[in-house]
Amino acid sequence: MANTNPARGMRDFLPADVRRRNYVINIVKEVYERYGFEPLETPAVENIETLMGKYGEEGNQLIFKILKRGEHEKTGEADLALRYDLTVPLARVVAEYKNELPKFFKRYQIQPVWRADRPARGRFREFYQCDVDVCGSKSMVVEAELCAAVSDVLVRLGFNDFTILLNHRQVLAGILDAAGVPTEKHGDALVALDKLGKIKRDGVAKELEERGITSEASKSLLGLTDTIGGAIALTAMMEDSNLNKLNKDLLDYLSEFIGAHEVGQKGLDELGQILNFVEANNAGNNILVDVTLARGLSYYTGAIMEISVPDLAGSLGGGGRYDGLIGMFGKEEIPACGFSLGLERIIVVMTERGMFPDDLIGVNADVMVTIWNEESVADSLALANELRKSGLRVEVYPEADKLGKQFKYASVKGINYVCTLGDEERANNKVALKNMTTGEQETIERSEILAKIKGK
Amino acid sequence: MANTNPARGMRDFLPADVRRRNYVINIVKEVYERYGFEPLETPAVENIETLMGKYGEEGNQLIFKILKRGEHEKTGEADLALRYDLTVPLARVVAEYKNELPKFFKRYQIQPVWRADRPARGRFREFYQCDVDVCGSKSMVVEAELCAAVSDVLVRLGFNDFTILLNHRQVLAGILDAAGVPTEKHGDALVALDKLGKIKRDGVAKELEERGITSEASKSLLGLTDTIGGAIALTAMMEDSNLNKLNKDLLDYLSEFIGAHEVGQKGLDELGQILNFVEANNAGNNILVDVTLARGLSYYTGAIMEISVPDLAGSLGGGGRYDGLIGMFGKEEIPACGFSLGLERIIVVMTERGMFPDDLIGVNADVMVTIWNEESVADSLALANELRKSGLRVEVYPEADKLGKQFKYASVKGINYVCTLGDEERANNKVALKNMTTGEQETIERSEILAKIKGK
Numbered sequence: 070m071a072n073t074n075p076a077r078g079m080r081d082f083l084p085a086d087v088r089r090r091n092y093v094i095n096i097v098k099e100v101y102e103r104y105g106f107e108p109l110e111t112p113a114v115e116n117i118e119t120l121m122g123k124y125g126e127e128g129n130q131l132i133f134k135i136l137k138r139g140e141h142e143k144t145g146e147a148d149l150a151l152r153y154d155l156t157v158p159l160a161r162v163v164a165e166y167k168n169e170l171p172k173f174f175k176r177y178q179i180q181p182v183w184r185a186d187r188p189a190r191g192r193f194r195e196f197y198q199c200d201v202d203v204c205g206s207k208s209m210v211v212e213a214e215l216c217a218a219v220s221d222v223l224v225r226l227g228f229n230d231f232t233i234l235l236n237h238r239q240v241l242a243g244i245l246d247a248a249g250v251p252t253e254k255h256g257d258a259l260v261a262l263d264k265l266g267k268i269k270r271d272g273v274a275k276e277l278e279e280r281g282i283t284s285e286a287s288k289s290l291l292g293l294t295d296t297i298g299g300a301i302a303l304t305a306m307m308e309d310s311n312l313n314k315l316n317k318d319l320l321d322y323l324s325e326f327i328g329a330h331e332v333g334q335k336g337l338d339e340l341g342q343i344l345n346f347v348e349a350n351n352a353g354n355n356i357l358v359d360v361t362l363a364r365g366l367s368y369y370t371g372a373i374m375e376i377s378v379p380d381l382a383g384s385l386g387g388g389g390r391y392d393g394l395i396g397m398f399g400k401e402e403i404p405a406c407g408f409s410l411g412l413e414r415i416i417v418v419m420t421e422r423g424m425f426p427d428d429l430i431g432v433n434a435d436v437m438v439t440i441w442n443e444e445s446v447a448d449s450l451a452l453a454n455e456l457r458k459s460g461l462r463v464e465v466y467p468e469a470d471k472l473g474k475q476f477k478y479a480s481v482k483g484i485n486y487v488c489t490l491g492d493e494e495r496a497n498n499k500v501a502l503k504n505m506t507t508g509e510q511e512t513i514e515r516s517e518i519l520a521k522i523k524g525k
Numbered sequence: 526m527a528n529t530n531p532a533r534g535m536r537d538f539l540p541a542d543v544r545r546r547n548y549v550i551n552i553v554k555e556v557y558e559r560y561g562f563e564p565l566e567t568p569a570v571e572n573i574e575t576l577m578g579k580y581g582e583e584g585n586q587l588i589f590k591i592l593k594r595g596e597h598e599k600t601g602e603a604d605l606a607l608r609y610d611l612t613v614p615l616a617r618v619v620a621e622y623k624n625e626l627p628k629f630f631k632r633y634q635i636q637p638v639w640r641a642d643r644p645a646r647g648r649f650r651e652f653y654q655c656d657v658d659v660c661g662s663k664s665m666v667v668e669a670e671l672c673a674a675v676s677d678v679l680v681r682l683g684f685n686d687f688t689i690l691l692n693h694r695q696v697l698a699g700i701l702d703a704a705g706v707p708t709e710k711h712g713d714a715l716v717a718l719d720k721l722g723k724i725k726r727d728g729v730a731k732e733l734e735e736r737g738i739t740s741e742a743s744k745s746l747l748g749l750t751d752t753i754g755g756a757i758a759l760t761a762m763m764e765d766s767n768l769n770k771l772n773k774d775l776l777d778y779l780s781e782f783i784g785a786h787e788v789g790q791k792g793l794d795e796l797g798q799i800l801n802f803v804e805a806n807n808a809g810n811n812i813l814v815d816v817t818l819a820r821g822l823s824y825y826t827g828a829i830m831e832i833s834v835p836d837l838a839g840s841l842g843g844g845g846r847y848d849g850l851i852g853m854f855g856k857e858e859i860p861a862c863g864f865s866l867g868l869e870r871i872i873v874v875m876t877e878r879g880m881f882p883d884d885l886i887g888v889n890a891d892v893m894v895t896i897w898n899e900e901s902v903a904d905s906l907a908l909a910n911e912l913r914k915s916g917l918r919v920e921v922y923p924e925a926d927k928l929g930k931q932f933k934y935a936s937v938k939g940i941n942y943v944c945t946l947g948d949e950e951r952a953n954n955k956v957a958l959k960n961m962t963t964g965e966q967e968t969i970e971r972s973e974i975l976a977k978i979k980g981k
Contacts, residue, residue, distance in 0.1 A: 072572060073620045087566050104918075108543040108547075109537075110546075114639065119528070134591065135589050135592070136590045151591070173922075173923060213906060214906070217906075348903070349907040433562065433563045450670070450673075
């Protein structure tokens, strides 16, 4: 007997799962379209050079690589790879079709990506990303619209306790410079700092030391996060906690910390604009400036965002500005910024919290047609055909089994009405219609079936 | 500058392409659901053993294989592979979840598959299959319902000249036995016979000889196809050409040819039932028995089907019965039959024939909001937010460019209405609304915008 499991970290979606997934996807699509985004789809498979070197060292390791084919198979080399995210393919597409696309290309893309990660709760090796990106503008209106769109999606799905954490790569650079971390150690410091939520203050201190950050710099950084953490905790305790106010205070404090650092101050200015615009877009009270947010991907250049909910260790989604990525593919630098929602994470939380509507898992048919005997098969099929033409979803029991067995099947599948063409009904051109909920059965004209079923 | 092409034989779908694809997919789904089918999705990646040996020698060659990861990468070995069709994954799923699935599992599945085939017109290395299958019944009602469903899909898409070619693996066995082709040469004879449409009678004769079929057997086979070809041509010439009548004549003729061959006669009996049932399902006059239809995949065991249209060399789809496949995965033999439509082929023909509705390629927004100047950004975003809440799809021009440039962008994108908040409008809490078609601009209350746009 063969192994019938899906591959490690991958999943089969039975009908009820697909319906839940489509429920979320349809809301995501609808909201994104309301913001003027258009759909894009790219192949699952990319040339391997397209992906390599775009995601940092760890990313490279997690890419699924595809063997060359035919006589080249025995070389053991790969020339293709599975899509790792939707952002790099977008950058390739924008570079390739620049002249066919509008000046501001606003696209959404909802497709699977593959990462050879260790599977965990809510982390799979095949998972869907729901991306929105705007290419062609450096304006912070873009960041604000993205935050508002993603926020709308979550509200429409029923979330009311999410926070969009906001930071900026250039502000981080300013902070690290001001703390006295040398440029070549910025990466190390960020990796450590990013773990504050997970390994706490002492863990971060230890990791900073291990990574060769001086104790002065470490003390300065942790002093900053202590102060900020305190301010956040204080605000959370206040009855009328106002994130807008808190964010502005945080920006002021960071501005002082960074001092005359030009790049860092520009980053702070951009964060200020985003907060300002998002407040206008009515998504303001879900956003919080978080200096420990670093994001792993190496292509970000400006604002970075991540969505957090209390009951999930990872994030529901994230994104940021990547003004250099498209230029890696084309002749021209084209600024861009995007946000990606993780479908699986959203579904995990919604399932655990019971957020799906009760009537989502509908039955697959409005009515089932039985088969009375071998001689009446064609007549039953003709009836099914007639009912489908009237708009009903019709399942035909495929065999001339005992009628009891056929009714039981309809009942197990939750189909509410069953039509039978017995000898008498066929002779009189009528139909026996049974309501499976009430148990009531009546013999009626064929033309009455639709009204009976729809009028319930 | 990097290569920005998609991988060989793969394609990017820009927004207009995605809309066309979704138009077809939505009709396919709707019809399949009307027949009581439920959605299933399986991973793109399967364990390599799941796929190998299921598609015949040629199929094995065309499977995309995925390199092992981490330290095993250097072995050059593959442990995973990309989905080659949707039928083998279905068989695996039915074997795995047998106890959770209904007795008759009727599923549809619309997902991409990957084959390392030589790219050609309508043939890609990533393409979508739209599959419907029924697992759990040997009844010919299944074949008839599948033919009717697929036929309904094509009619709904606007096709009126397709033919569902119908044959049966056991009838083929009967024909070859009767013609004197030894069992071990059946495969060879079928490969040659299958090419009748492409390489004509002389080509097939030559290939039969090359493949070691005796001249007596070859003569007998070609005599059969001559007679049948003649009968089909004759029927096509008749004014009231009736395929039902022709099919019945063909079955009679084949019955005589096959003689006392038990398995072959059982196959003919099944074909007769299918034709009978399909006629009742009102899809009868699109079906034609075709003894040269063989189908490449090795897992078919009974009826086989393929859809042909005059202006495409390949088929729009095909399928058949595969009663042995699920048993290769599970403890239990479970009979099954399915049909697969090729999305790309359908789109190629529909595009060439101009079958897509004119208004399909809609614009991405009902209205665009401009940005008057840097100071009014937040107000413009608040207006956009208000309009979206009212149900409109709203694009915001992201930068405070010259107004002329902003209007031009809306015009290029085909957006019909543009809202502007100038200094005066902001002061009076009004909006300037421009109808881009008429060129007319008026200053109105914010609350009037929706009615103006929807009332057009």
